[in-house]
Amino acid sequence: MSENTTISPYTTLAQEAIQLLKQLISTQSFSREEEGTAALIEAFLTQKGIPFHRKKNNIWAYNQHFDASKPSILLNSHHDTVKPNPSWTLNPLEPLEEEGKLYGLGSNDAGGCLTSLIVTFCHFYNNPSLSHNVILAATAEEEISGREGLEMIIDDLPPIEFAIVGEPTEMHLAVAEKGLLVLDCVAHGKSGHAAREEGENAIYKAIQDIEWIRNYRFEKVSPTLGPIKMSVTIINAGSQHNVVPDTCKFTVDVRVTEQYTLEEIIDTIRRHIQSEVQPRSIRLRPSSIPLAHPIVQAGIKLGRHTYGSPTTSDQALIDCPSLKMGPGHSGRSHTANEFIYLHEIEEGIAQYIKMLEDVIVEK
Structure with missing residues (x-):
């Protein structure tokens, strides 16, 4: 049985x-x-x-x-x-x-x-x-x-x-x-001929801002999520080899912790870089x-x-x-x-x- x-x-x-x-x-x-x-x-x-x-x-x-x-x-x-x-x-x-x-x-x-x-x-x-x-x-x-x-x-x-x-x-x-901020940034310069000392190269201005983003550390660190992480993931500038570009656009991926609001992070970045900063959204907290x-x-x-x-x-x-x-x-x-x-x-x-x-x- x-x-x-x-x-x-x-x-x-x-x-x-x-x-x-x-x-x-x-x-x-x-x-x-x-x-x-x-x-x-x-x-x-x-x-x-x-x-x-x-x-x-x-x-x-x-x-x-x-x-x-x-x-x-x-x-x-x-x-x-x-x-x-x-x-x-x-x-x-x-x-x-x-x-x-x-x-x-x-x-x-x-x-x-x-x-x-x-x-x-x-x-x-x-x-x-x-x-x-x-x-x-x-x-x-x-x-x-x-x-x-x-x-x-x-x-x-x-x-x-x-x-x-x-x-x-x-x-x-x-x-x-972590939350997510995607920031579209624009560095502004003045166009000029690359062969002469003309213009203000927007790429060089963007590089200064990107270096700040690369090296900056937000003070407050989450006990569970660690530090906020910022990464420049897209960059675009110039149209001809002999023209100094007047704009340089770049995108920043920011992984956010509960230690700061998204608005606080945007404000901090804007205060430290020259480029315009525009968040795509502040939904993903x-x-x-x-x-x-x-x-x-x-x-x-x-x-x-x-x-x-x-x-x-x-x-x-x-x-x-x-x-x-x-x-x-x-x-x-x-x-x-x-x-x-x-x-x-x-x-x-x-x-x-x-x-x-x-x-x-x-x-």
């Missing part, structure tokens, strides 16, 4: 997540082209009997026993992908399961995180004993920091007490994330969550470690404490033959559920 075997509830949820992930991989969803994957997420929630809202390619839903008097938490990840790079040897839109891995574009960034959060939301959906409302948001345009992704729907949501943003972190706890926050402590109890993330995600658009975490490895994102281990998905779902049970299920 064979012994009865019990399948873990996490295994069942992982099977659902993996099946949905395979469908998402099979459906092209480059940023601004996510209609197909949005429809798949709609169909999944409909099959579960869960009402949802949609704006453009963003889908969001509330737990069954939503109570406006309770605080709300947000579970968010994105369903857009980058375009596959030329080094792919597999079909990026064909999910391939092999040796415990699932290959496919967006499998790691961030399909595994998204589908794990979706089934986690479903797990809590009809629980009447929650201290918090649970909101799911599957959003678009994260890979391009677009304005028609999470930013488009954030004002449609109730106030959020804290958020979990699904990005591949090996389920470790990214408790802080640094984000963090206190180490003492219950959701962080719940993760630490499960043996996960905390760290500061140098990369930018949709956390930058959420004005509340937020934790970035998810199954998968950041180093696989945007690489050829991208994959996620199947066991990472099941383990990720289990950890999401255990952490949330510790925080939002009334004892």
